[in-house]
Amino acid sequence: LTKKQKMFIRQWKNLAKQESLPFLAHEEVNALATLMGVPPQPVFEYIHRKFIAPSAAQSTNNFPLPQSHALANPQPSSASGYSFREANQHMPAATLESAENYVFACHRRRPQSDGRRTINDGPFRCTYGCGYRTKRPFDWKRHEETHEPQELWLCHLCVQNEDQNPFLVNRKDKFLGHIKGSHKGWEPEKILNMSKLKFNADFNPRCPFCAEISTSWEERCKHIIGHYEDEI
Ligand SMILES: [Zn+2]
Numbered sequence: 081l082t083k084k085q086k087m088f089i090r091q092w093k094n095l096a097k098q099e100s101l102p103f104l105a106h107e108e109v110n111a112l113a114t115l116m117g118v119p120p121q122p123v124f125e126y127i128h129r130k131f132i133a134p135s136a137a138q139s140t141n142n143f144p145l146p147q148s149h150a151l152a153n154p155q156p157s158s159a160s161g162y163s164f165r166e167a168n169q170h171m172p173a174a175t176l177e178s179a180e181n182y183v184f185a186c187h188r189r190r191p192q193s194d195g196r197r198t199i200n201d202g203p204f205r206c207t208y209g210c211g212y213r214t215k216r217p218f219d220w221k222r223h224e225e226t227h228e229p230q231e232l233w234l235c236h237l238c239v240q241n242e243d244q245n246p247f248l249v250n251r252k253d254k255f256l257g258h259i260k261g262s263h264k265g266w267e268p269e270k271i272l273n274m275s276k277l278k279f280n281a282d283f284n285p286r287c288p289f290c291a292e293i294s295t296s297w298e299e300r301c302k303h304i305i306g307h308y309e310d311e312i
């Protein structure tokens with residue numbers, strides 16, 4: 081974009097601010113891009129960089145979002161207004177603590193593997209910045225969930241046996257493996273159903289590539305996969 085075009089966007093955005101529009105819908109940005117005679121993508125990116133990313137870092141109160149969810153891109157969920165304990169206060173105290181420890185450990189995984197995954201290949205890149213990439217959207221989504229778990233299973237049998245360290249995991253296949261390995265003679269699928277926690281997960285509803293806000297994790301993943309597929 082030229083200087084003049086950027087100036088035009090800023091003026092236009094100031095106008096929108098006076099009308100207290102929290103963010104721009106796709107159609108508005110498309111209209112603006114058409115008005116300027118440029119493709120919409122750089123306009124999206126400029127608006128995101130200039131207005132959305134910085135204001136999200138300063139304040140989380142200006143945006144009316146569903147359920148006080150996260151705003152800024154790779155920011156820890158503490159900045160989002162989401163509170164693990166508040167969102168999951170229905171859990172028994174011991175379960176709440178185990179689940180919290182598990183999810184926080186997933187969050188801390190972010191910087192650890194930074195830049196080391198150079199052998200990975202493919203258009204689907206981790207949005208949490210660990211460097212993972214893959215050719216398969218299914219694997220990508222599952223990887224995203226290693227950073228921000230969306231489902232949790234706490235082994236009912238371990239709990240019943242008063243195991244000090246009951247098995248807790250965010251992946252169905254790993255849970256079934258635990259039952260087969262540690263609780264022989266039990267029906268894995270049945271224990272799976274009994275062990276699923278009623279868990280209200282956090283997620284950042286804002287797309288890291290455009291101004292789109294998703295209302296669910298599934299929708300978010302589908303939307304981001306769409307961006308990567310556009311690149312292929
Ligand atoms: Zn990652």
Ligand SMILES: [Zn+2]
Pocket residue numbers: 235236237238239246247258262263
């Ligand atoms: Zn178990």
Ligand SMILES: [Zn+2]
Pocket residue numbers: 287288289290291292303304307
């Ligand atoms: Zn997007």
